[in-house]
Amino acid sequence: MKADFEASKPIYVQIADQIFQRIVREEIKPGDKLPSVREMAIQLGVNPNTIQRSYTEMERMGVVETRRGQGTFVIEKESMVEELQQTMQKEIILQFVKSMEELGFSKKEMISGLEAFLNEGDQNGDPV
Amino acid sequence: MKADFEASKPIYVQIADQIFQRIVREEIKPGDKLPSVREMAIQLGVNPNTIQRSYTEMERMGVVETRRGQGTFVIEKESMVEELQQTMQKEIILQFVKSMEELGFSKKEMISGLEAFLNEGDQNGDPV
Amino acid sequence: MKADFEASKPIYVQIADQIFQRIVREEIKPGDKLPSVREMAIQLGVNPNTIQRSYTEMERMGVVETRRGQGTFVIEKESMVEELQQTMQKEIILQFVKSMEELGFSKKEMISGLEAFLNEGDQNGDPV
Amino acid sequence: MKADFEASKPIYVQIADQIFQRIVREEIKPGDKLPSVREMAIQLGVNPNTIQRSYTEMERMGVVETRRGQGTFVIEKESMVEELQQTMQKEIILQFVKSMEELGFSKKEMISGLEAFLNEGDQNGDPV
DNA sequence: GTGGTCTAGACCACG
DNA sequence: GTGGTCTAGACCACC
Numbered sequence: 001m002k003a004d005f006e007a008s009k010p011i012y013v014q015i016a017d018q019i020f021q022r023i024v025r026e027e028i029k030p031g032d033k034l035p036s037v038r039e040m041a042i043q044l045g046v047n048p049n050t051i052q053r054s055y056t057e058m059e060r061m062g063v064v065e066t067r068r069g070q071g072t073f074v075i076e077k078e079s080m081v082e083e084l085q086q087t088m089q090k091e092i093i094l095q096f097v098k099s100m101e102e103l104g105f106s107k108k109e110m111i112s113g114l115e116a117f118l119n120e121g122d123q124n125g126d127p128v
Numbered sequence: 129m130k131a132d133f134e135a136s137k138p139i140y141v142q143i144a145d146q147i148f149q150r151i152v153r154e155e156i157k158p159g160d161k162l163p164s165v166r167e168m169a170i171q172l173g174v175n176p177n178t179i180q181r182s183y184t185e186m187e188r189m190g191v192v193e194t195r196r197g198q199g200t201f202v203i204e205k206e207s208m209v210e211e212l213q214q215t216m217q218k219e220i221i222l223q224f225v226k227s228m229e230e231l232g233f234s235k236k237e238m239i240s241g242l243e244a245f246l247n248e249g250d251q252n253g254d255p256v
Numbered sequence: 257m258k259a260d261f262e263a264s265k266p267i268y269v270q271i272a273d274q275i276f277q278r279i280v281r282e283e284i285k286p287g288d289k290l291p292s293v294r295e296m297a298i299q300l301g302v303n304p305n306t307i308q309r310s311y312t313e314m315e316r317m318g319v320v321e322t323r324r325g326q327g328t329f330v331i332e333k334e335s336m337v338e339e340l341q342q343t344m345q346k347e348i349i350l351q352f353v354k355s356m357e358e359l360g361f362s363k364k365e366m367i368s369g370l371e372a373f374l375n376e377g378d379q380n381g382d383p384v
Numbered sequence: 385m386k387a388d389f390e391a392s393k394p395i396y397v398q399i400a401d402q403i404f405q406r407i408v409r410e411e412i413k414p415g416d417k418l419p420s421v422r423e424m425a426i427q428l429g430v431n432p433n434t435i436q437r438s439y440t441e442m443e444r445m446g447v448v449e450t451r452r453g454q455g456t457f458v459i460e461k462e463s464m465v466e467e468l469q470q471t472m473q474k475e476i477i478l479q480f481v482k483s484m485e486e487l488g489f490s491k492k493e494m495i496s497g498l499e500a501f502l503n504e505g506d507q508n509g510d511p512v
Numbered sequence: 513g514t515g516g517t518c519t520a521g522a523c524c525a526c527g
Numbered sequence: 528g529t530g531g532t533c534t535a536g537a538c539c540a541c542c
Contacts (some may be wrong), residue, residue, distance in 0.1 A: 008133065010531080010533090011532080011533075012529080012533090024232060025231070025232045026232075036513080036514065037514080037516095038513095038514090042131050045532045046534095047532070047533060049533075049534070049535085050532085052516075052517095053516075053532090053533095055515080060316075067514085067515090067542095068514075068515065068516090068541050069513075069514045069542035070513095070514060070515085070541090071513095071515080072514090072515075077517060079179055085232075089228070089231060089241055092231070093224075093242055094245075095224075096223075096242070097245065097246070099220045100217070100220060102149050102153055103152050103153070103213060103220070104154075105151060106245045107195060109180075111242060111243060111246070112238065113217055114221055114224070114225075114238065114239060114242060117218070117221045117222075117225065117526095118238070118239070124538070173527095264494050267389045267485050267517080267518075268517080268518090270390075277487060280487050280488060281486075281488045282488075283485070290393070292528080292530080293529080294441065294529090294530095302519090303519045303520070304521095305518075305520085306517085306519080307533075308532095309517090309518095309528075311530080312530095318540095322530060322531090324526050324527075324528085324529075324530070324531090325525085325526040325527040325528075325529045325530075326526090326527070326528095326530090327529060327530080328529090328530075336535090341487060345484070345497055348483045348484060348487070348499055350501075351480075351483075351496060352477075352480040353498075353501065355479075357411075358405050359405060359408050359409065359472055359476070360408060360409045360410075361467075361473070361531060363502045366498065366501060366502070368448045369473055370477055370480070370481075370495060370498060373474070373477045373478075373481065374481070374494070374495070378458060429541095
């Protein structure tokens, strides 16, 4: 047997993901300046180095750029937000499919199960 | 602001989930005897107390029962496996929907996104 | 005017470059295990975190892979060494051309200057 | 083992090199007066002592001379510019050859590599 | 003030 | 033992 207790994602990844989410939801827009490393560290109650790593990772992924002595900015490339959304969506779906496969569900069952769940929600209100 | 970086689920929950998976996939069947706490602890390289908690949790959820002096058994109630599958499925779907909502996707987009992904997979083989 | 006193490359980059050199010169071969982070740190008189960063960077560039609990290994992909050599060669040439341009040399002068220098060396021995 | 991670060149050397470049490119000509130590220090945002060292170094190398109460001047000796260019060129070439040797390249490969690179550049425009 | 690098020392999961 | 992450605190170059 295999004992693989996947630790939660590293904090610096979680932070990057949070920011990605806010970009995809357009709460943060291309060209916007992110809080400074130190400020963000205080806001999140985390060590500045951890934020630094998040920012570096986001830059490596081409979502953000840093301007020396000025700060970290969301890049203005128009297509970026869409690409980011695609990437994150794929990640989520992948995780979902993997989990469902582990439970022995077929592809059809995944879709019908999801549809059933969403239709329940409709009856309780909040249509999206 | 205060950030909560979800620690990984407690190990005892992860272990229970693994066992649930195996029950749902029918690798472990109703009536089967689970390994002893001590043996399982060794297999997984974990403290026996942790396994004990997993077993207790599974018993609380009505999936297994312990018989004094004999061990821990998967209960034979016919509907159990199905219910368990439902419960776990719902958990996974919930997580999926929550993540997709965080990205700003509508319900329709969730389904179409999932379908698109699964159809891609078809072309590459491995039909489930 | 512009005051831009380029700091030396970060230590973790210098270390990665050193290792790349040794791979290109085939002193380290595909499949070889690198010293552990801690050991390398002691050897070089550097903080383990710095080595960690070097290893991470090398992995990101696809030159090295880490196996959990086992160590860091040069990847075995046959073409890797050649690609790495190309990459590093280009970097050096780029630096050279840039410096020569800053001195006002034309492309032809760069080549003839280099040839002249190398021929001098020939007369002093060490033919390569 | 002991590792020496070459710090960047001293700032005063970098400044001298910059001035040498400008002389070689004839942006500064023999006989020209250099800015005063104090003025140059302000322009470059550097301590005047650092500039002083740069000027002293350049004087030691016979490129400039200081005239008491008048300032620092580029010497008028006709051959100086050419010699300076030679010196700096040699330094750059030396650095290039050393780096290429570290990668295991032969002299022929150095030249052919450089030629290949420069010909690529031709196709993209900017002929020099 | 900004981001970038480095050290020191710690804890974790994995094999 | 391995690599991976995190904190704490420091120094640097750039604006």
